Amino acid sequence: MANVGEEVSNKQVIFKDYVTGFPKESDMYVTTSTIKLKVPEGSNAVLLKNLYLSCDPVMRILMQPVVPSDFSSYTPGSPLNGYGVAKVLDSGHPDFKVGDLVWGANTRWEEYSLTTATERLKKIKHTDVPLSYYTGLLGMPGVTAYAGFHEVCSPKKGEYVFVSAASGAIGQLVGQFAKLFGCYVVGSAGSKEKVDLLKNKFGFDDAFNYNEEHDLDAALKRYFPEGIDIYFENVGGKMLDAVLLNMRTHGRVAVCGMISQYNLDQTEGVKNLMHLIFKRIHVTGFAFLDYQYLYPKLLDTVLPYIKEGKIVYVEDIAEGLESGPAALVGLFKGRNKGKQVVVVARE
Amino acid sequence: MANVGEEVSNKQVIFKDYVTGFPKESDMYVTTSTIKLKVPEGSNAVLLKNLYLSCDPVMRILMQPVVPSDFSSYTPGSPLNGYGVAKVLDSGHPDFKVGDLVWGANTRWEEYSLTTATERLKKIKHTDVPLSYYTGLLGMPGVTAYAGFHEVCSPKKGEYVFVSAASGAIGQLVGQFAKLFGCYVVGSAGSKEKVDLLKNKFGFDDAFNYNEEHDLDAALKRYFPEGIDIYFENVGGKMLDAVLLNMRTHGRVAVCGMISQYNLDQTEGVKNLMHLIFKRIHVTGFAFLDYQYLYPKLLDTVLPYIKEGKIVYVEDIAEGLESGPAALVGLFKGRNKGKQVVVVARE
Numbered sequence: 001m002a003n004v005g006e007e008v009s010n011k012q013v014i015f016k017d018y019v020t021g022f023p024k025e026s027d028m029y030v031t032t033s034t035i036k037l038k039v040p041e042g043s044n045a046v047l048l049k050n051l052y053l054s055c056d057p058v059m060r061i062l063m064q065p066v067v068p069s070d071f072s073s074y075t076p077g078s079p080l081n082g083y084g085v086a087k088v089l090d091s092g093h094p095d096f097k098v099g100d101l102v103w104g105a106n107t108r109w110e111e112y113s114l115t116t117a118t119e120r121l122k123k124i125k126h127t128d129v130p131l132s133y134y135t136g137l138l139g140m141p142g143v144t145a146y147a148g149f150h151e152v153c154s155p156k157k158g159e160y161v162f163v164s165a166a167s168g169a170i171g172q173l174v175g176q177f178a179k180l181f182g183c184y185v186v187g188s189a190g191s192k193e194k195v196d197l198l199k200n201k202f203g204f205d206d207a208f209n210y211n212e213e214h215d216l217d218a219a220l221k222r223y224f225p226e227g228i229d230i231y232f233e234n235v236g237g238k239m240l241d242a243v244l245l246n247m248r249t250h251g252r253v254a255v256c257g258m259i260s261q262y263n264l265d266q267t268e269g270v271k272n273l274m275h276l277i278f279k280r281i282h283v284t285g286f287a288f289l290d291y292q293y294l295y296p297k298l299l300d301t302v303l304p305y306i307k308e309g310k311i312v313y314v315e316d317i318a319e320g321l322e323s324g325p326a327a328l329v330g331l332f333k334g335r336n337k338g339k340q341v342v343v344v345a346r347e
Numbered sequence: 348m349a350n351v352g353e354e355v356s357n358k359q360v361i362f363k364d365y366v367t368g369f370p371k372e373s374d375m376y377v378t379t380s381t382i383k384l385k386v387p388e389g390s391n392a393v394l395l396k397n398l399y400l401s402c403d404p405v406m407r408i409l410m411q412p413v414v415p416s417d418f419s420s421y422t423p424g425s426p427l428n429g430y431g432v433a434k435v436l437d438s439g440h441p442d443f444k445v446g447d448l449v450w451g452a453n454t455r456w457e458e459y460s461l462t463t464a465t466e467r468l469k470k471i472k473h474t475d476v477p478l479s480y481y482t483g484l485l486g487m488p489g490v491t492a493y494a495g496f497h498e499v500c501s502p503k504k505g506e507y508v509f510v511s512a513a514s515g516a517i518g519q520l521v522g523q524f525a526k527l528f529g530c531y532v533v534g535s536a537g538s539k540e541k542v543d544l545l546k547n548k549f550g551f552d553d554a555f556n557y558n559e560e561h562d563l564d565a566a567l568k569r570y571f572p573e574g575i576d577i578y579f580e581n582v583g584g585k586m587l588d589a590v591l592l593n594m595r596t597h598g599r600v601a602v603c604g605m606i607s608q609y610n611l612d613q614t615e616g617v618k619n620l621m622h623l624i625f626k627r628i629h630v631t632g633f634a635f636l637d638y639q640y641l642y643p644k645l646l647d648t649v650l651p652y653i654k655e656g657k658i659v660y661v662e663d664i665a666e667g668l669e670s671g672p673a674a675l676v677g678l679f680k681g682r683n684k685g686k687q688v689v690v691v692a693r694e
Contacts, residue, residue, distance in 0.1 A: 061625075068622065068625035068626065069596070069625075069626075070596060070625070070626075071625070236620065236621070240620070249416070249417060255620075255623045255624055256624070257624065258620065258621050258624065261621055262621075266618070267618045267619070267620075267621065268616065268618070269615065269616010269617055269618050270616055270617050270618075270620055271613070271614045271615070271616050271617075272614070273583065273587070273602075273605065273614075273617055274583070274605050274608055274609075274614065275415065275632075276602045276630065276631075276632030277602055277603070277604065277605065277632040277633075277634060278408075278415035278416075278417070278418070278632070279415065279416075279417075279632065280631075280632050280633050280634055280636075280637060281631075281632045282629070282630070282631050282632075283623065283629070283630040283631070283632075284623075284627075284628075284629050284630070285622075285623030285624040285625070285626065285627050285628045285629075286624075286627050287624060287627055289627075290627060
């Protein structure tokens, strides 16, 4: 156990260089630097011990040299960063004290971080749940799923809901929120094991393995003979094209992610957009960024559900910072079963 | 002048057979049948003398054997139909009396029609404007432009608005509504002549000929260095792809039509949909059908504007029912300058 004031070694996962195509483990490397476990005199920084790191699809976007506005590329030679959970070891900031647990963005992939970006850290008040949940159910993916379903999708009881990448960090929650709300929910995922999770663990009404369907349109017609009212979009490309053919009049598409497209040099063209007019469909791209105000509501809703067993959350936990690159790469190959987390330390 | 009760010849434009690719004049033919100018005893039908017929892009969709729900294909061997303006020559319906002027859907492309589909006819109360306007500014395109801009686009003063197919029946109105509202408006069209109309007649801030731009993305960056807040979509395909690259955060796309795609066997794939997420864009497919309730508001707004010369409306008038097939075909080649109308009779 390191003590405050001590100079210690600090393992890091460094982003090597900009990526084209699928990210590989060799696009990152693990190195060790040193850090003094103390906030410099007069600074309002905090010194964090990083506990859990989140692997999120958006991280692929940040591996490119040119990124959309509101985003910033990773810096080659610097640690990766993303959402994470950390403990305050030392603080020069009046809002944070030693021992505080925090979650937020910009967590660097290293054992210890000195940071002044405290505006993006939120204090963790409820610790009677797994702390790793603050990278998922009780963090960015939780708000995204909650806002995406309840605000963006404008659901009505009894509606037909389709969720792609449904066993992922966000998809598993959208399905459960939709079931609790009274919708009929079908999910797609990439393996038999994940389909079993959807049906038996998360309580989806039905689920299918998209890898076993050559004709996604036919598959959707089988699972939604009446059509789809709400599509929670996590994958893009061919799946979106097939969904558009099966949407009902006044259907809604909440575009949360398009993971099938992030690693392609040429994204797939979506051909059935005329159905937006035929069925008068609303499509909304959205992000956590615009819905952070819902966080207290998420906690009020979800914490009791967790305790009552009405919501479950499946995580795929990679042990140790060294396992980070493989875990992140695995996310884009669909290797993760549930929310992909990397444990740096448990306390 | 035909008299009520008389049996007269009735020229018709018949839909020959389902169409693939661009419609041709030979997909229709003109024939002459006869009709008795009298509503049969006991029927609640009305007998109409058709005055103006509307050529609308959606008619291409109805020329296919398989159409989306809410639509019905044309019947080979029967007259085309669409929006139109007509005069009541005889009536068995309590709501319509001889001499009433009406506009509405399902107007058959023929000189006289006996119809029981009176629920889709609206009585024309204001006759101090050109009657043909009830196929455009004061009809379906008017409501569509009004609802599309004011309701679907949620505009704010000073926003940057882009309208494609901007000199068409709907586009020219969207641009004028947006200017009156206080937006900056640029339109695209397919010829120098149309671009001149946009700039000099309709008061767009700027306009360009898409046929002269090999790089639509570069063109949009030139006309919208700050990006686009609102895109009023009439064309689809490549233009939509270029627009997505140039949308601003929280931008809105009102999808009214995709005329560039209606005649293609394989629609163009749209590749930049990831920008929906990056910029958190709303895309809404919409149609007149859902906004008919705004008709009184349209009239209240637009009738004074017409009188004050604050709104102008350019029509491309084809004389005589025989000119209908060429006029309709021309719409898909961009031959029309303004709203394409066919005059069957002037009174």
